[in-house]
Amino acid sequence: MTDTVLDPVFEMGIPLVDHLSRQEIFDRYRQTIGDAARTHWQIIYLKSHDKQSKDISEVTGYSVNVIRKIIIRYNELGPDGFIEDNATPDQVKSDYLRKSNELDTARVAQQEMLSATIPEHPELNIDAFLKTATELSGDYYDFFLSNDGVLTLAIGDATGHGTTAGMMVAATKALFQGSANDCDLIGLIRTMSKTIKSVNLPSTFMHLTLARYDAGVLRLVGAGMPPLLMYRDTTQTVEDIVLKGMPLGSYTEYPYEKVEVPFAPGDTVFFMSDGLLDLLSPCGERLQLERVRQFFTEAANQSPSEIIAHIRKGGIAWRAERPLKDDVTLLVLQRKAVS
DSSP states (O other), X not given: XXXXXXXXXXXXXXXXXXXXXXXXHHHHHHHOOSHHHHHHHHHHHHHHTTOOHXXXXXXXXXXXXXXXXXXXXXXXXOTTTSSOOTTSOHHHHHHHHHHHHHHHHHHHHHHHHHOOOOOOBTTEEEEEEEEOSSSSOOEEXXXXXXXXXXXXXXXXXXXXXXXXXXHHHHHHHHHXXXXXXXXXXXXXXXXXXXXXXXXXXXXXXXXXXXXXXXXXXXXXXXXXXXXXXXXXXXXXXXXXXXXXXXXXXXXXXXXXXXXXXXXXTTOEEEEEOHHHXXXXXXXXXXXXXXXXXXXXXXXXXXXXXXXXXXXXXXXXXXXXXXXXXXXXXXXXXXXXXXX
16 A cells, blocks of 8 residues: 655644643653654654654654654644554563663663763863763763872773673773773773673674873873864864774784874863764764864864863754764863963
8 A cells, every 4th residue: 555645735734732842742752762652752743843744754764644643643642642552462561661670770770880070180171971872871981080190081982782782881991990090001901902802792892092191291092983183272273183993802912002192281182982973864964073073173162061062062953853873972171271
């Protein structure tokens, strides 16, 4: 049976009943668990923005007729009754709720375990942001400030999602906190890689960047993460810093290289996970490095929190508030300007 395409004039005759505000619809959409129910709320959210059914169909993959029926059912039954799940057996519902509760418990435990307090440093301004796409994070950032004022930081991205990626992140944090003060960066990343490989998590690796600031110099080692963006205050220009290296757990004797760059007052460096670069527009186009570089350049002379807010704003506009497909982590390190 072919799908009937509704013309715009006919569609205007199916307005959305004002059961909830647009923000309330968006909140329901973000909080709903389950693919089908979440897509139902996505349809209502897009309709609240006066999108036509053919446009909603391109975003959700649902047919125009099904979308029209969902909108009509929402209008008639309201926000608490328009999603049909009567065909789902009670045992399946019970198992789903149990697993959802277990994942929620794991998510809270992981957040508490991975929480990283942003340190105060007399020469640096620092801020970070992490947004997960699923219950358990595969992204990670962390700090270690030694007694003599040397700051070491890590930002990482485990392959995959879910429980295995969450286990990889937990192992990485334990290794970093246990060794960050004892080794140079090359020794640290090799130790971490060997230990992670011995854990033998199936088909799971850790992409990681390590950075250490000491007396005006930034030392960097990379293991498969996106380039860093460095803003130079004296020239007001942005340059890419590419750190080549295989992800942790892949090779035990990989020849990692350390890069040293001067970090002058007013300079700013931006770290990111590839979830930012991979944000998709409604038509499926990736955000990519060129656009991220533009966002960073526009705000690079501002504070770290303002830089992150500006880049987040650009990313949200690019994906048109659609759900994340991958975790996104942003971290900004800035040398304080001389008074």
